Amino acid sequence: MASQGITVLGSTGSIGESTLDVLARHPDRYHVVGLSAHSNMTRLAEQCLRHNARYAVISDKAKANELKSALDQLKCKSEILAGREALGAVASMDETDAVMAAIVGAAGLEPTLQAVQAGKRLLLANKESMVIAGELFRKAASEHSANIIPVDSEHNALFQVLPENFENGLENIGVERLILTASGGPFLNRERSSLLNITPDQACNHPNWDMGRKISVDSATLMNKGLEVIEARWLFNARPDQIDVIVHPQSIVHSMVSYLDGSVLAQLGMPDMRTPIAYALAWPERVEAGVKRLNLTEIHKLEFYPPDLESFPGLALAFQVLEAGDNAPVIFNAANEVAVEAFLQERIGFLQIPSIVSAALDVCETGKIDGLDEILEYDRLAREATGRLIHKNKGT
């Protein structure tokens, strides 16, 4: 089997690092084409040297010189590509067979979509892209015969237990429901009133998963599960009423599919992102991922509860957004990104995140989406509106 060329967009992040860990275990099977970072030049240079990357990509052009110094210091010969267009260019070049989309937020949309338009196998971690442009991704994947393999552990689990022809409509293959599991985050079972003075560090202290700060806050608010509900709608051609969320604090059952004969198929494993990453890389085969094996006799119990929509209204909001359709998911995602950033900078409180997102959905104009330009414009408008709401809400 010829070695496959892999480009990792967002290689300096949590998913990026885990991806490189899996790749390094299979040097005969994979080689690294491009690695990209946004701010962490030192780490990018180290990764390029260690993984012998052909291209070191920096999304911010102004930082190209800094990256050059970091590479020179290590005597690393990776070629520098700089600027936002460079991300799409490396993702779609001939040498790249598969792209790990691991940039956080809507910033990952354009290069991720370009990878699909170039017919690459897309390993999708960057859920925000699918949330805001699901229809475009579906169309591009079908037109360019690109495979999209979900990396999010829940969607990866669903992908593993669904039959291959899920594209034709879940009801046609006997599926009744997709059941996404949620750990419940660090504040599971907490009263809403006790969440008033939560700090960014408390919100980022996830009990089961070690992740980037944005997704950690999303997990604490359950906005992450809301984004995942919308992601599942597009990845699996599911109707909103076919998607359920269930809280499972141990994060061992990564998701389930319930069939009309009463069968429920689940995928289980330790909470380690290297399992879904390895599955996405090797699909339809499997490769070793360096993950601790699951021993249920050590875990003892697996619990399941309904989600608390009162303390965590973001999840209910996501279902409303899904029903509303059109540009609502774009507003939802953009407002959440801006609100999370404001929370991480301690400009707003934890409980203000969902209320600001809800207010943004109220004030932003609704509209249809015909293509990428509209998405980018609605995203921009929603960010501006959310910024104004945060300014107005200061101190409330």
Ligand SMILES: NC(=O)c1ccc[n+]([C@@H]2O[C@H](COP(=O)([O-])OP(=O)(O)OC[C@H]3O[C@@H](n4cnc5c(N)ncnc54)[C@H](OP(=O)(O)O)[C@@H]3O)[C@@H](O)[C@H]2O)c1
């Ligand atoms: N972490 C997980 O376990 C997990 C699980 C499921 C899904 N996901 C999804 O995977 C994606 C990545 O999550 P993460 O936890 O790995 O995030 P992370 O640790 O914050 O890493 C984000 C990566 O994106 C780069 N980046 C940030 N802003 C950028 C911009 N404006 N333009 C280009 N690149 C930018 C960062 O570069 P610098 O570091 O150089 O700034 C870094 O490489 C998210 O969409 C998340 O929802 C993550």
